[in-house]
Amino acid sequence: MKRMLKMLKELNKMQWVFVVFxxxxxxxxxxxxxxxxxxxxxxxxTKAVHGDAQNTHAAxxxxxTHAEPAAAGxxxxxxWWASVPxxxxxxxxxxxxxxxxxxxxxxxxxxxxxxxYYNE
Amino acid sequence: xSELTIPPAFILAAGALLLPxxxxxxxxxxxxxxxxxxxxxxxxxxxxxxxxxxxxxxxLTLLKVDALSRIFGIIFSFIATAGGxxxxxxxxxxxxxxxxxYVAGALGVTFAGDFFTLFIxxxxxxxxxxxxxxxxxxxxxxxxxxxxxxxxxxxxxxLFAGILIHISKEGGSILISQMKPEMGLSAWLMLLGVVINxxxxxxxxxxxxxxxxxxxxxxxxxSAFTTKTAVYVLARVFPGWEILLxxxxxxxxxxxxxxxxxxxxxxxxxxxxxxxxGYMVAGVGIGTAMAxxxxxxxxxSHILYKALLFMGTGVxxxxxxxxxxxxxxxxxxxxxxxxxxxxxxxxxxxGFPLFNGFxxxxxxxxxxxxxxENHEWAFLLMNLAAVGTFLSVGLKLPYYTWFxxxxxxxxxxxxxxxxxxxxxxLVAFFCIFHGIFPGQLYGxxxxxxxxxxFTMHHLVEVIQLLIFTFILFWLMRPIITPKAKIALxxxxxxxxxxxxxxxxxxxxxxxxxxxMEVWSIDIARKLTEAARNPMLPFTKDKADRVYTPxxxxxxxxxxxxxxxxxxxxxxxxxxxx
Numbered sequence: 118m119k120r121m122l123k124m125l126k127e128l129n130k131m132q133w134v135f136v137v138f139x140x141x142x143x144x145x146x147x148x149x150x151x152x153x154x155x156x157x158x159x160x161x162x163t164k165a166v167h168g169d170a171q172n173t174h175a176a177x178x179x180x181x182t183h184a185e186p187a188a189a190g191x192x193x194x195x196x197w198w199a200s201v202p203x204x205x206x207x208x209x210x211x212x213x214x215x216x217x218x219x220x221x222x223x224x225x226x227x228x229x230x231x232x233x234y235y236n237e
Numbered sequence: 238x239s240e241l242t243i244p245p246a247f248i249l250a251a252g253a254l255l256l257p258x259x260x261x262x263x264x265x266x267x268x269x270x271x272x273x274x275x276x277x278x279x280x281x282x283x284x285x286x287x288x289x290x291x292x293x294x295x296x297l298t299l300l301k302v303d304a305l306s307r308i309f310g311i312i313f314s315f316i317a318t319a320g321g322x323x324x325x326x327x328x329x330x331x332x333x334x335x336x337x338x339y340v341a342g343a344l345g346v347t348f349a350g351d352f353f354t355l356f357i358x359x360x361x362x363x364x365x366x367x368x369x370x371x372x373x374x375x376x377x378x379x380x381x382x383x384x385x386x387x388x389x390x391x392x393x394x395x396l397f398a399g400i401l402i403h404i405s406k407e408g409g410s411i412l413i414s415q416m417k418p419e420m421g422l423s424a425w426l427m428l429l430g431v432v433i434n435x436x437x438x439x440x441x442x443x444x445x446x447x448x449x450x451x452x453x454x455x456x457x458x459x460s461a462f463t464t465k466t467a468v469y470v471l472a473r474v475f476p477g478w479e480i481l482l483x484x485x486x487x488x489x490x491x492x493x494x495x496x497x498x499x500x501x502x503x504x505x506x507x508x509x510x511x512x513x514x515g516y517m518v519a520g521v522g523i524g525t526a527m528a529x530x531x532x533x534x535x536x537x538s539h540i541l542y543k544a545l546l547f548m549g550t551g552v553x554x555x556x557x558x559x560x561x562x563x564x565x566x567x568x569x570x571x572x573x574x575x576x577x578x579x580x581x582x583x584x585x586x587x588g589f590p591l592f593n594g595f596x597x598x599x600x601x602x603x604x605x606x607x608x609x610e611n612h613e614w615a616f617l618l619m620n621l622a623a624v625g626t627f628l629s630v631g632l633k634l635p636y637y638t639w640f641x642x643x644x645x646x647x648x649x650x651x652x653x654x655x656x657x658x659x660x661x662x663l664v665a666f667f668c669i670f671h672g673i674f675p676g677q678l679y680g681x682x683x684x685x686x687x688x689x690x691f692t693m694h695h696l697v698e699v700i701q702l703l704i705f706t707f708i709l710f711w712l713m714r715p716i717i718t719p720k721a722k723i724a725l726x727x728x729x730x731x732x733x734x735x736x737x738x739x740x741x742x743x744x745x746x747x748x749x750x751x752x753m754e755v756w757s758i759d760i761a762r763k764l765t766e767a768a769r770n771p772m773l774p775f776t777k778d779k780a781d782r783v784y785t786p787x788x789x790x791x792x793x794x795x796x797x798x799x800x801x802x803x804x805x806x807x808x809x810x811x812x813x814x
Contacts, residue, residue: 121712139704146700149693196606196613205698208617209705212624217713220497228725229498235732 147203242288244300244348245275245310246358249317249341253334265325268333272317272340279310287350295411298350305533308681309347309469312537313340316461316544316664323548323660324454335368336458342366343462347469351411352400355470359396359434363389366463369455370447378450384728388433388443396430399423416474428475434467435518436511437484438491442728444510445495449503449560453551456503460543464510468517468536477524482605485522486615486622488515493625497633497717498724500561502550505634506543509586512622513539519615520601525608526684531601534678538593538671542585545664546630549579552657553638556650562637562719569639571650574658576639581665583635585672587627588699593668595699596675596690598623603688620698624706628717632710637719 128136198204252271259267284307288300317340327333342365345358363386370382403409403423416424436444448459475481492512499505513535520532552575553568554560569576585592588599602619605612671678679686710717767773770784 124711139707142700143704146697146704149697150701196616198617203701205701206705208620209624209702210709212621212702213628213706213709214713216493216497216621216625216628217709217717220494221716224494225498225720225724229720229722230725232721232723234723234725 143206147206150203242282242286242300243278244288244345245278245314246341246345246348248275248278249337249344253337253341256334256337257330261328264330264333265321265328268337269318269321269325271337272314272321275340275344276311276314276318279307279314282307289350295351295353297354298412299354300348301350302348304681304683305469305473306347308533308537308683309465310344311681312540313343313347313462313465315667316540317458319660319664320454320457320461320544321660322663323457323551323657325656325660326654327454329372332369332372332452332454335365335372336454338365339369339458339462343466346466350413352404352413353411355413356393356397356400359466360393362463362466363393366455366459369459370451372455373450373452375450381447381450384732385443385447388440392430392433392440394430395426395433399426399428399430402426413473415476418478418480428478431467431470431475432484432518434463435471435514436464436467437488437518438511439727441488441491441511442726445504445507445726446728448507448510449501453555457544457547457551460506460510460547461540464514465517465536465540468514468521468532471518471521472529472532476521476529478522480522482519482522482612482615485515485517485519486618488512488518489619489622490625491515493622493629495724495726496629497625499629500563500719500721500723502553502560502562502565502634502638503547505629506546506550509546509626509630510543512626513543513586515622516598516601516619519619520604523604523610523612523615525604525610527608527688528601528604528610530679530682530684530686530688531597531604533682534597535594535601537678537681538585538597538668541664541668541671542582542592542594545582545661545668546579546586548657548661548664549575549582550634550638552653552661553650555657556653557648559648561721562634563721565638565648566641567639568648568650571648572639572653575653575661576635578658578661578665580631580635581668583631585668587631587703588623589703590672590691590696590699591669592672593670593675593678595672596678599690599695599699600686600688620702624702627703627706628710632707633717633719636710636714 125136198208201207249271252267256264256267282302284302284304286300286302287298290297290299317336320336324333324336339362342358342360342362345361346355349355349358367382367386367389370378370385372378399422400411403420404411406423409423416427418424433440433443444464448456451459471481489512492508492510492515496505496508496512499508517532517536517539520528520535522528550560552572553565556572557565557568559565581592585594588594602616602623604610605615605619675690679688766782770782772784772789773782776789
């Protein structure tokens with residue numbers, strides 16, 4: 118937290134504009150999430166469309182294409198994560214941290230070698 | 238629509254053959270015009286157009302046009318044209334010919350109607366693309382090129398073995414058709430051959446090894462064709478193979494994890510080819526019309542933005558001679574145009590709204606949980622890979638190349654040729670154009686599309702993911718800071734023990750053959766000497782190497798004595814008998 122505050126203090130004008138923009142976008146996305154744009158109802162509706170429209174494995178030879186319509190609308194609302202508040206915020210933050218920590222702290226120490234390791 | 242039934246590959250192959258004979262001044266222009274002619278042909282040729290030729294007992298289908306082959310043909314020939322503009326300043330005919338032949342191979346595979354034709358073009362690609370690595374003319378590039386070629390020879394061999402088994406079976410045909418897992422060995426061998434070209438782990442190391450070592454132009458071309466041709470063949474022959482979904486998702490994550498560790502800017506992009514091709518492989522594995530459309534549209538988008546990414550990093554390498562993040566930084570004021578054009582590609586690959594990655598990646602990912610499919614695990618893991626993509630290509634690479642100022646020495650890049658920026662701008666335009674007007678791309682897809690990426694749900698999801706990836710990157714910069722090291726990959730399994738294997742397997746034979754060579758030369762030398770003077774072994778004077786009759790002719794008395802002795806012996810023998 119202290120580091121975050123220190124970072125914020127070090128920002129210049131342009132960077133502050135960017136931070137405000139990010140905060141605004143986040144706020145807007147949260148408002149959109151809870152104002153019905155991202156609700157279960159929409160997802161159920163689109164799922165019905167999916168069920169009709171998109172179909173079946175592309176079983177026929179893809180030489181004979183232009184078969185059935187391939188999909189419609191949105192996705193994901195009917196799944197368990199739809200009921201988790203701020204799911205994609207958590208997912209983005211935790212996912213990013215996991216990738217960095219796994220790569221740099223777990224995998225890195227094992228597989229990092231000097232640049233001339235293969236001596237080419 | 239055109240009545241012409243010339244395979245587009247012929248135009249490129251003819252270009253590769255003609256180019257060395259053209260005047261030097263117009264070679265670079267011709268290098269652009271051949272793929273442009275192929276693009277025009279592909280855009281105008283009729284659906285269903287075919288060209289066959291009888292070779293021995295087989296009727297080869299050199300050209301077969303449908304929606305799937307057309308969309309790949311369009312993007313292949315377009316990116317070759319843009320690549321030609323980007324490389325206009327290159328005056329090396331060998332590289333230009335290899336690039337044209339490589340594109341010819343890719344177009345040949347795309348429009349092939351039978352397995353033999355496909356295989357011939359497949360191998361043409363392998364050989365021509367290897368030259369684009371060797372053309373860098375460093376020891377590293379030379380070694381990586383050999384490993385690359387060996388991998389592709391293996392892949393081609395497996396593919397050909399599968400084809401031969403397939404056509405020798407009862408009812409087996411050389412015509413390209415869909416394979417099913419239950420079709421046995423032939424189908425699995427062919428799949429193995431194709432997934433090597435698709436860089437599916439653990440058979441991916443040729444890509445992360447060779448692409449960063451290729452020439453600046455070579456890397457742009459390499460990023461577009463080999464893996465995407467494999468995706469085309471997978472979509473054509475192996476749709477719905479569930480194993481591809483599993484391996485595709487593994488690919489998406491494998492690439493992003495290694496990209497977090499990579500220090501070479503083109504190494505990061507190479508790992509992200511594996512990751513992005515993973516989405517396509519997964520889409521083919523899901524196999525629904527929506528998923529195939531997603532895989533194909535993502536291949537189209539990927540070719541555009543990945544070529545642009547390699548073009549951007551190519552400018553950095555061309556102008557600074559450096560490609561490692563630990564050697565770069567603070568270039569934004571010196572290369573603002575390159576940075577902006579690169580960022581268009583970075584936003585595209587990260588799936589930003591209004592960029593082409595947004596309209597194609599989302600279709601593939603959503604296909605995992607749409608249309609009766611319910612692969613929630615695949616959906617979430619592919620979204621996790623999207624986080625990693627933005628992290629490495631959209632944040633880490635540009636930050637440490639153009640923005641970071643923690644570098645020991647100030648870089649003074651040279652001015653890049655203007656054609657490099659023109660080529661980049663052309664590709665960037667289409668990255669944005671397709672992102673805003675997806676209908677153009679969707680209209681070329683194999684099946685009709687009703688997917689709408691611009692829903693509130695999707696926008697919320699993407700915006701939240703990207704913003705919080707950015708925040709975490711900013712907070713965790715001290716951890717993600719690149720290190721001047723290499724991250725070992727699975728090629729360690731054959732590169733590290735190579736010395737020991739050489740000592741055990743190669744060196745003894747090498748020594749034995751060397752010794753035998755020395756011995757044979759020695760024997761030959763001695764025989765030659767003996768032939769020059771057969772008397773040498775019987776004389777005391779070894780210095781007298783040349784035979785002279787007078788020197789070795791015995792005195793006349795000795796001869797007379799010998800004749801008389803023989804005569805006397807004969808007479809005596811006659812009397813006794």
